[in-house]
Amino acid sequence: MLTIKNLYAEVEGVEILKGINLEIKKGEVHALMGPNGSGKSTLAKIIAGHPSYEVTKGEIIYEGEDLLELDPDERARKGVFMAFQYPVEIPGVSNSMLMRESYNEVRKEQGLDPLDPLEFEDYIVDKLKMVEMDAKFLERNVNAGFSGGEKKRNEILQMAVLNPKLALLDETDSGLDIDALRIVSSGINKLSGEDRSILLVTHYQRILNYITPDYVHVMVNGRIQKSGGKELAYELEEHGYEWVTANTEVNGEAK
Amino acid sequence: MTDISNGNHFLDRLVKSFGPAKPVDDRVEELQTAALKRIAGKELPTPRHEEWKYCNLKMLSREDFLPAAEIVTSALPGRVADYIYPEADHHHLTFINGVFSEEHSKTDRLPEGVIVANLADALRDGNSVALDHLGKYAEWEDDPFAPFNTAVFRDGAFIYVPKSVRIEDPIQLLFLNTDEEQQYVMTPRCLIVGDRSSEMTVVEDHIGLGDNVYFNCPVSEIKLAENSHMTHVKLQRDSNNAYHISRLAADISRDSDYKSYAVQLGAQLSRSDVKAVLTDENTHATLDGLVMVNGEQLSDTHSIMDHTMPNCTSHQLHKCIIDGNGTSVFNGKIFVRQDAQKTDAFQENRNLQLSNSGKAYTKPQLEIFADDVSCSHGATIGQLNPDEVFYLKTRGLQESQTREILTYGFALDVIESIPVASIRERLSKEVERFTKESKSIKQYA
Numbered sequence: 137m138l139t140i141k142n143l144y145a146e147v148e149g150v151e152i153l154k155g156i157n158l159e160i161k162k163g164e165v166h167a168l169m170g171p172n173g174s175g176k177s178t179l180a181k182i183i184a185g186h187p188s189y190e191v192t193k194g195e196i197i198y199e200g201e202d203l204l205e206l207d208p209d210e211r212a213r214k215g216v217f218m219a220f221q222y223p224v225e226i227p228g229v230s231n232s233m234l235m236r237e238s239y240n241e242v243r244k245e246q247g248l249d250p251l252d253p254l255e256f257e258d259y260i261v262d263k264l265k266m267v268e269m270d271a272k273f274l275e276r277n278v279n280a281g282f283s284g285g286e287k288k289r290n291e292i293l294q295m296a297v298l299n300p301k302l303a304l305l306d307e308t309d310s311g312l313d314i315d316a317l318r319i320v321s322s323g324i325n326k327l328s329g330e331d332r333s334i335l336l337v338t339h340y341q342r343i344l345n346y347i348t349p350d351y352v353h354v355m356v357n358g359r360i361q362k363s364g365g366k367e368l369a370y371e372l373e374e375h376g377y378e379w380v381t382a383n384t385e386v387n388g389e390a391k
Numbered sequence: 392m393t394d395i396s397n398g399n400h401f402l403d404r405l406v407k408s409f410g411p412a413k414p415v416d417d418r419v420e421e422l423q424t425a426a427l428k429r430i431a432g433k434e435l436p437t438p439r440h441e442e443w444k445y446c447n448l449k450m451l452s453r454e455d456f457l458p459a460a461e462i463v464t465s466a467l468p469g470r471v472a473d474y475i476y477p478e479a480d481h482h483h484l485t486f487i488n489g490v491f492s493e494e495h496s497k498t499d500r501l502p503e504g505v506i507v508a509n510l511a512d513a514l515r516d517g518n519s520v521a522l523d524h525l526g527k528y529a530e531w532e533d534d535p536f537a538p539f540n541t542a543v544f545r546d547g548a549f550i551y552v553p554k555s556v557r558i559e560d561p562i563q564l565l566f567l568n569t570d571e572e573q574q575y576v577m578t579p580r581c582l583i584v585g586d587r588s589s590e591m592t593v594v595e596d597h598i599g600l601g602d603n604v605y606f607n608c609p610v611s612e613i614k615l616a617e618n619s620h621m622t623h624v625k626l627q628r629d630s631n632n633a634y635h636i637s638r639l640a641a642d643i644s645r646d647s648d649y650k651s652y653a654v655q656l657g658a659q660l661s662r663s664d665v666k667a668v669l670t671d672e673n674t675h676a677t678l679d680g681l682v683m684v685n686g687e688q689l690s691d692t693h694s695i696m697d698h699t700m701p702n703c704t705s706h707q708l709h710k711c712i713i714d715g716n717g718t719s720v721f722n723g724k725i726f727v728r729q730d731a732q733k734t735d736a737f738q739e740n741r742n743l744q745l746s747n748s749g750k751a752y753t754k755p756q757l758e759i760f761a762d763d764v765s766c767s768h769g770a771t772i773g774q775l776n777p778d779e780v781f782y783l784k785t786r787g788l789q790e791s792q793t794r795e796i797l798t799y800g801f802a803l804d805v806i807e808s809i810p811v812a813s814i815r816e817r818l819s820k821e822v823e824r825f826t827k828e829s830k831s832i833k834q835y836a
Contacts, residue, residue, distance in 0.1 A: 184785050187777065212787035224782040228803025229796055234786065237796075241787035277800075294786065 137162045137333045138183070138203075138302055143194035145182055152178045152189070154358035160302070163330035167344060167369060168337045170355035171377045176337045177221060179355070180304040183335070184218035185211050198302065212238075213245040217300030219291035221307040225279040231290065232274035235260070235297045242298055263296035267323045285316030292323040303327070305336045309343035321346030341373040354380045401452040402430045402539050405576055409458050409543040415515045422526045426541035433535050442533065445720045445752050446662055446691040451634050456576035456606050459488035460545065466569040468600060471495040476594065476813045479563035482507055484548050486566045489577025489607075491546040495565075502556050510547035510580055521549050524584055528612040528640040534664060537638045540578040540610040547580030547609075550593060552619075557590035561624075561811050564593065566609070568629060570601020581611040585619040585647075592622040594814060599630030599657055606634045607658075613641040613649065617671075620648045624814055628821070629657035631686065638664045645671035652809050655682045655690045656821055666695040669703040669731075680709040681805040681818075683825050684717030684749070691720035696738075698731040707738040710805050712798060713749035714829050720752045725766060727759040734761060738768040743775065743801050745794075745831040791836035795826040 143156040152175045160166050170176045182189050183196060185208030196203040203211060226234070232253075239259075240250035251259060264271060267289040279287050288308050295303055305324065309317055324347055328334055336349065344352075344366065352368040353360045354377070361380050362368065372380070406427065414420050435452050436443040464487055472495075475483050484507060485495035491509040498507045506513065506520075513521040531538045548564045566579055585591060597607060607629055615621055629635045635658040643649045655661050667676040682690045696705045711719035721740045742751035753770040775797050783793040802822045809815050826832060 184781075186781055207790070208781060208784040209787055209789050209793075212785050216785075218785050220782060220785075224776075224779045226779065226783075226797065226800050228800030228807065234783075234796070237792070238786040238788060241789075245787075298787065 137199065139197040141195050141197070143179075143182070143196065144192045145178065145189050146192055147178075147189050152358055153182070156194070156360060158353065158360065160333045160335060162333055164351065165328055165334045165336065165347065165349045167349040167352045168335060168355060169339070169341070169352060169369065169372060172339065174355045175358040176355045177306050180218060180306045180335065180337050183304055184208055184216060209241075212298070213242055215301030216304070217295050217298055217302065218304040219288070219295055219306060219308050221310065223279045223287040223291055225277075225282075227277050227280045229278050230275055231278050232256070232260075234278050235274075235294060238294070239297050260297060263293055266296055266326050267293045268319050269293060284311045285313065288312060288316065288320050289323070292320055292327070296323065296327055301332060303332060303334045305334065307337055307339060309338055309340060317343060318346065341369045344369045356381055400432060401435055402433060402535055405456060405539070406430070406543060408456075412543070415511075416517060416522055418522050419514055419525065423542050426531075426538040429531055429538040430535050430542065435535065436533070440533070442693060442722070445718065446660070446689065451606070451660065454574060454604065454606070454634075456574045458543075459575040459577040459605075460490050462488070462571060462573045462575050464488060464569050464571070466571060466600065467567075471567065474565055474567065474596070474598060476561065476563055476811065476817070478560045478811055478813055479594065482558075482560070483563035483565055484509065486546060486564070486579055488568055488575055489546060489566065489579050502558060504553035505556060505558065506549060506551040507562055508549050510549040510582055511545050513549040518549070520551050520584055521582060524612065524614050525582055526612075528614060528642045529610050529638050530640065530666070534638065536608055536636045537610055537664075540580060540608050540638070544578045544580040544610070547582070550581075550583045550591070552585050552589040552591050554586045555588045558592070561592040561594050561814070564595045566595070566597045566607070568597070568599045568605055568607065568633070570603050570630070571605075574604050574606070576606040576608065579607075579609040581609065583611070583613045583621070585615045585621055587616045587618055589616070589619045590621070592811060593624070594811070595623070595625040597627045597629050597635065597657075599628060599633055602630050602632050604632045605630065607637075609637045611637070611639045613639070615641070615643050615647040615649055617644045618646040619644070621650070622810055623649070623651045624809055624811070625651070625653040626814075626818070627653070627655045627657055627661060629661070631657060631659060631688065633658045635661040637662070639666070641667045641676065643667060643669050643674045643676055646673045648675045650677035651679065652805065653678075653680045653692075654805075654818060654821075655680070655692070656825070658690070659687060660689050662691045662693075664693045666697065667705070668697045668699065669705065670699055672700045672702050674700075675704045675706075677706040679707065679805050679808065681802055682709075682711040682719050683714075683802070683822070684711070684719055685714040685825070685829070687716050689718040689720070693722045694724065696723070696725045696736065698725070698727045698734045698736065700730055701732045701734070703731065704735045705737065708805060709740045710802065711740070711742045711751060712745065712802060712825070713742060713751050714745040714831050716746075716748045718750040718752070721770075722754045722756065724756040724758065725768070727757075727761050727764050727766065729760040731761045732763045734764040734766065736764070736766040738766075740770040741801075742772040743798065744772065745774075745798065745829055789836070791832055794832045794835060798826045798829070798832065799823060
């Protein structure tokens with residue numbers, strides 16, 4: 137599904153990613169953890185195509201295609217989705233209008249006819265239930281005046297609507313109270329499956345009480361310093377990120 | 392500046408072409424004589440004049456115009472009714488090139504005592520409310536255009552809503568300007584008086600039907616007595632080659648509430664001088680604006696929000712979208728006089744530049760003489776936020792689509808506050824048309 141090879145990237149001349157290697161297979165859930173400033177969100181943004189970052193070396197192959205050659209919207213239409221850490225507020229544009237237009241773009245790519253507003257209403261009913269959102273959210277402007285939890289739920293709702301093959305969830309858990317975290321996690325769990333791969337970028341182990349990853353990677357200073365199974369997250373919770381940093385210094389180059 | 396010897400000044404030429412006014416009433420005559428005197432021999436302001444720094448009238452001063460009433464209207468559309476909002480179906484006045492058209496006006500189903508009429512008729516009939524209030528609020532200051540309008544105006548709108556009467560549906564004042572060979576000038580005058588505890592919504596709609604050159608110089612005066620409420624929407628869609636120079640003055644009494652939404656889309660040069668005076672306690676004024684310029688258009692808004700007494704609030708959200716070689720100017724003064732304690736004033740001017748060659752000038756001016764007030768103001772000039780563009784692109788939308796949506800959204804929060812659905816719809820369509828036609832946005836397609 138996704139192969140990242142020896143990826144280096146910088147922003148305004150500052151190197152943020154220093155040789156990332158990562159392989160995500162179809163249906164897998166990967167957790168990417170790390171302290172603030174380690175580059176984990178940057179990696180997600182680069183996969184989604186954020187224009188502020190310059191890839192200086194390496195490649196990202198998605199379904200056999202060079203992802204770096206594609207614009208963010210082309211990536212989205214081919215099934216790459218990113219849930220934002222800070223979803224953007226767009227006054228004047230209703231949630232339902234944005235989601236319908238987005239979904240119709242994806243459908244167009246798949247050679248399907250666009251849905252009209254009524255058909256879209258039918259389509260979205262189940263998705264709303266998934267994130268326990270009321271239909272009135274659809275008429276509100278995109279994220280405008282939403283609480284932190286509502287914004288994150290709205291991101292997962294968009295994910296459910298767009299039905300991506302690869303979902304990048306950038307700190308979707310941060311700032312959520314337990315109730316919101318439970319709703320968001322349960323939405324993500326319902327959306328994970330053998331046709332969808334998930335890269336869950338998180339600072340905290342807490343969300344992994346609700347979502348069980350197949351792999352956990354720890355990123356420090358622009359590199360993946362350690363990879364393992366879900367038990368790695370518990371070790372991190374116990375010892376903190378310093379533990380990984382210390383280990384790395386002993387062992388030299390990251391795995 | 393005053394040089395009476397030179398009879399070839401722009402305004403003198405125009406005034407002369409209007410000929411002498413028909414006497415209707417002593418007070419009107421007095422007012423018009425004073426106005427004539429005020430502008431006689433007066434040059435148009437130049438960019439050296441601080442209030443006209445970015446609004447150059449040189450082109451205008453070289454134009455010739457005939458009084459609109461003297462030209463034969465040849466290009467009237469088949470169905471004038473198409474321009475009437477459904478909510479205003481039973482109370483609208485139509486002016487064609489500034490001349491009142493009885494045929495296309497309708498004022499049935501109005502509550503008793505309400506007057507919606509041609510101002511010229513009201514003055515001729517000696518309506519005492521009209522005579523009492525005319526010319527009381529639109530100050531001349533240094534501005535030659537308000538006295539010009541005063542000196543030569545004939546037709547216009549007079550609206551009077553009596554005590555405790557509420558008109559739920561909007562009253563529409565439709566100014567249709569036709570596509571003619573001859574260049575014409577019109578000076579519509581509106582006088583709107585809301586008596587105690589009255590309530591009304593008025594829509595002033597200026598529409599250019601072609602892309603001809605004409606000069607639209609309206610003045611609107613509004614007087615709200617105690618505890619009255621008024622929503623005032625002005626939509627300026629004049630021809631892209633027209634000149635639109637207008638003045639709006641609102642005098643707001645105790646416990647009253649005046650909300651103005653002005654949308655400027657047309658004219659090669661549009662200038663709005665807007666003044667709201669909060670004359671007593673517990674009043675509120677809104678002066679929101681949306682400006683969209685493209686091509687070589689210039690749109691200049693000079694506003695004054697004058698807080699004279701305690702416990703009043705004001706709101707001013709002024710948004711501009713600048714495309715092509717367009718220019719937007721905003722100069723927003725807020726006065727908080729010494730007695731105006733506990734004033735809560737909000738002002739924000741946001742400019743969105745779609746092109747590299749557009750210009751935006753903004754100058755918030757707060758003059759505060761009271762010490763217990765809350766005044767917030769902000770002014771920004773910028774492009775579309777790249778993070779917002781990126782966000783929408785990750786939702787599969789193409790760059791041009793993304794920019795259309797964000798531009799639309801930028802404009803819409805001014806429109807959303809307007810209480811009449813069909814006006815909101817009309818304006819949304821205008822915004823959509825503007826974004827769809829934007830070359831700056833299209834280049835991303």
